[in-house]
Amino acid sequence: MKKLIILLMVMSAMYSNAQQAMTNIPGRKTFSLNGKWNYIIDPYETGYYDYRYQPADQNPNPTSGFFLDQHQTDKSQMLEYDFDKCPTLMVPGDWNSQDDKLLYYEGTIWYRKLFTYKKSAADNRVFIHFGAANYETDVYLNGKKLGKHIGGFTPFDYEITSLLKDENNSIVVKVDNKRKREAVPTLNTDWWNYGGITRDVDVVEVPATFIADYKIQLKKGSSAEISGMVKLDGSQKSQSVKIEIPEIKQTATINTNENGEANFSISVKNLSLWSPENPKLYEITVTSATDKVTERIGFRTIETKGTDILLNGKSVFLRGICIHEENAMRGGRAYSREDAQMLLGWAKELNCNYVRLAHYPHNENMARVADELGILVWEENPVYWTILWDNPETYANAQQQLTDEITRDKNRASVIIWSMANETPVSEARTNFLRKLAEHARGLDDTRLISAALEVHGNSNPNDKVVEDPFAEYVDIVNFNEYVGWYDGLPEKCDRINWVIKYNKPVMISEFGAGALQGLHGDILTRWTEEYQEDLYKRTLPMLSKIPQFRGLTPWILCDFRSPKRMLTNIQDGWNRKGLIGQNGTKKKAFYVLQDFYKQKELEYKQVLKK
Known part of the structure; x- marks a missing residue:
């Protein structure tokens, strides 16, 4: 069992060498990279592999590859791409609906965006955050690879502090939406395989040690105790952190450990519980010695x-x-x-x-x-x-x-x-x-x-519908x-159906x-x-x-x-x-x-x- 757990941890790391994406991007200092990005359609991945099919970005000193965003330095230089002369796609957005010739396209497209960003404090750290890109994404800044992310619907980010230039930074993103049998989802789906950088891209500036993650929710089974955790990232991981809910005058102060982590619990009275009839959100503030984030959070129980x-x-x-x-x-x-x-x-x-x-x-x-x-x-x-x-x-x-x-x-x-x-x-x-x-x-x-969305099965009686699944x-x-009435008979069959469901759930x-x-x-x-x-x-x-x-x-x-x-x-x-x-x-x-x-x-x- 121990070997299996280690194997799964290693394989999980393979699917994203970005760190865990920080939470609450809307509540942080951000600079949007949304807008027009130049792009190159590359079905043979010429911008990634050489003619011997060797990845250019695995060379410690690459001389070719679209991720280098090169330009001719003299008129005789051999160069077969130029992002500056390429058309543009809007980010966020899928490429399929933006260009008719890309409607059914499955393969690689390279995106390039130029930007200037200057930190507000010398010791601050800077990340680039992607809401999602479908499906395999390789990210490069100023010719250096930041990492690869696999999965088309979840966020990821990379630290870019040491690679930022004073101006004219080049972010290049290789996005490949080819379906694969071993992927999640797999080859066969009943929805469009939209490719591209489909969600927001932001430059995020944070202090040298920042509040990377936190969970603030009602404790399971309780409507009077808020519990959760806080996680810091940086060199000063051991800090005092305060969680405040000003509206109900509740505060908890905790000390993070050497890993930057701490759990907390707050007893509350007269909390207005969130529901469809009362979607009450409280402003929550999490403050450390070096960082502060604010977010609106509701509290409810579900069981x-x-x-x-x-x-x-x-x-x-x-x-x-x-x-x-x-x-x-x-x-x-x-x-x-x-x-x-x-x-x-x-x-x-x-x-x-x-x-x-x-x-x-x-x-x-x-x-x-x-x-x-x-x-x-x-x-x-x-x-x-x-x-x-x-x-x-x-x-x-x-x-x-x-x-x-x-x-x-x-x-x-x-x-x-x-x-x-x-x-x-x-x-x-x-x-x-x-x-x-x-x-x-x-x-x-x-x-x-x-x-999970399970399936229905039949038995000897054509009007019986059985819901029986070990995962239930x-x-x-x-x-x-x-x-019933669409893939199984006509609508009038609904009048005769008998459901067989044994679960007391x-x-x-x-x-x-x-x-x-x-x-x-x-x-x-x-x-x-x-x-x-x-x-x-x-x-x-x-x-x-x-x-x-x-x-x-x-x-x-x-x-x-x-x-x-x-x-x-x-x-x-x-x-x-x-x-x-x-x-x-x-x-x-x-x-x-x-x-x-x-x-x-x-x-x-x-x-x-x-x-």
């Missing part, structure tokens, strides 16, 4: 008891919807605060109190805006369909991405569920893979719930995807739905019409309501989204049409069916609260 989900000790029904990280209006990767406000605003209009962010970690703005709007959140690791369950490197990759996701969003009150996977085929290797992930997640954060024993909430439906082209109309038996989708919703909601343990749902999906798997001409045209909102932002008829169902559920919940 299960038997078949109930308890939010702040009270049973709650989760009225949800699935969301992809895509702006339906422009058909590209979502990334901004405005994107989050639009998507979550539509969810609020549906009367949702909950969203499932599928099938990978979404950008940080989603959880932060959800905190403000009062929307509960499911976040998901990109373990999707047919991962290589027996490959230790694949597991290390999945564990690292889960770690990065939890590290980034552990202080978000809105986030209540860490999901390990989606629609994975049952096998002993797969169950062990997911079990280890669940144990790892609980070790990092024991205050939230664990789940390890989750707090049993979630499953079902498509809350049960939620993580997906159901039907495709409909917005604006296409017909009778309820005509596929792809709004009427077919509407009829399926009208029949599915009563069917699911018969499940005794039924405690919530997230139908598939809020908006139409791009997928190369969806090829029906004049209907799909590269879009998954199961959205309740079309690619033009217009709501389909089924939107209002779900809206009315949630309105009734909301009224029922308010009556319960009054009692």
Whole structure:
């Protein structure tokens, strides 16, 4: 076992030689590198390998490679690239939606940005922080390699203090979005493989010893004790650190150890608990001798008891919807605060109190805006369909991405569920893979719930639907995807279904739905019409309501989204049409069916609260 743990630690390090990304970038001194970046399309990776296929950046004194950002010093010099003369892409942003010739492109693109940055204090440290880039990213500053990051949806940063010049710094980023069988996610997915630097890029300036990380949440099982940890990075790791919540006049002072770490606990009274009805956020300040950060954090409890989900000790029904990280209006990767406000605003209009962010970690703005709007959140690791369950490197990759996701969003009150996977085929290797992930997640954060989107199976009775999965024993909430009426018969079949679910746990439906082209109309038996989708919703909601343990749902999906798997001409045209909102932002008829169902559920919940 010890050897296995060491092996996994080594492999995890392979997937990012950046240090753990610092938390709360919005609360720090930053200089944005967003905007236009010059780019070179490089499908053969000519800018990385020589003609013997040797990586140029492994040469201690490289003379070639796009990362050097070279320019001719005389007219006879042989040089086959020039970033200055190249076109530009906007960062953040995927390359697929910015240039028609890159719509389906999978491979390497080199980005280059010139910038000047001067520190405000001589002994301060400077980092470059990436919200995410898909999928393998090599980063260079002024010709020197900072490192490689693997994974398309989690943040990473590198220290650049010693490499900064007074002016005209060149940051070069090699981004490769090729799908790989051993990757997470693997080759086969039902969403667009957007490539590029898809989230914010910031220069971050911090003191020589800074507050790198902290967790501030209610202790598991308590609504009167805030606990957590603080971690410093730098040469002065042993310091006195103060955690303050001015609004309720609460303070804790702790001393970090030689590793810069310390735990704390604060007893509180009359704390206003965060909920969808009361999305209360407190301003929290963490102050050391050398650094200070401020952040708005909410406090709530989440747990299960038997078949109930308890939010702040009270049973709650989760009225949800699935969301992809895509702006339906422009058909590209979502990334901004405005994107989050639009998507979550539509969810609020549906009367949702909950969203499932599928099938990978979404950008940080989603959880932060959800905190403000009062929307509960499911976040998901990109373990999707047919991962290589027996490959230790694949597991290390999945564990690292889960770690990065939890590290980034552990202080978000809105986030209540860490999901390990989606629609994975049952096998002993797969169950062990997911079990280890669940144990790892609980070790990092024991205050939230664990789940996964499981599958439904049949038995000898064609109208029986069985939910039985060995991984269900390890989750707090049993979630499953079902498509009765779309992939399984017609909508009228919903009227005859009998659910067989043996677990004494809350049960939620993580997906159901039907495709409909917005604006296409017909009778309820005509596929792809709004009427077919509407009829399926009208029949599915009563069917699911018969499940005794039924405690919530997230139908598939809020908006139409791009997928190369969806090829029906004049209907799909590269879009998954199961959205309740079309690619033009217009709501389909089924939107209002779900809206009315949630309105009734909301009224029922308010009556319960009054009692």
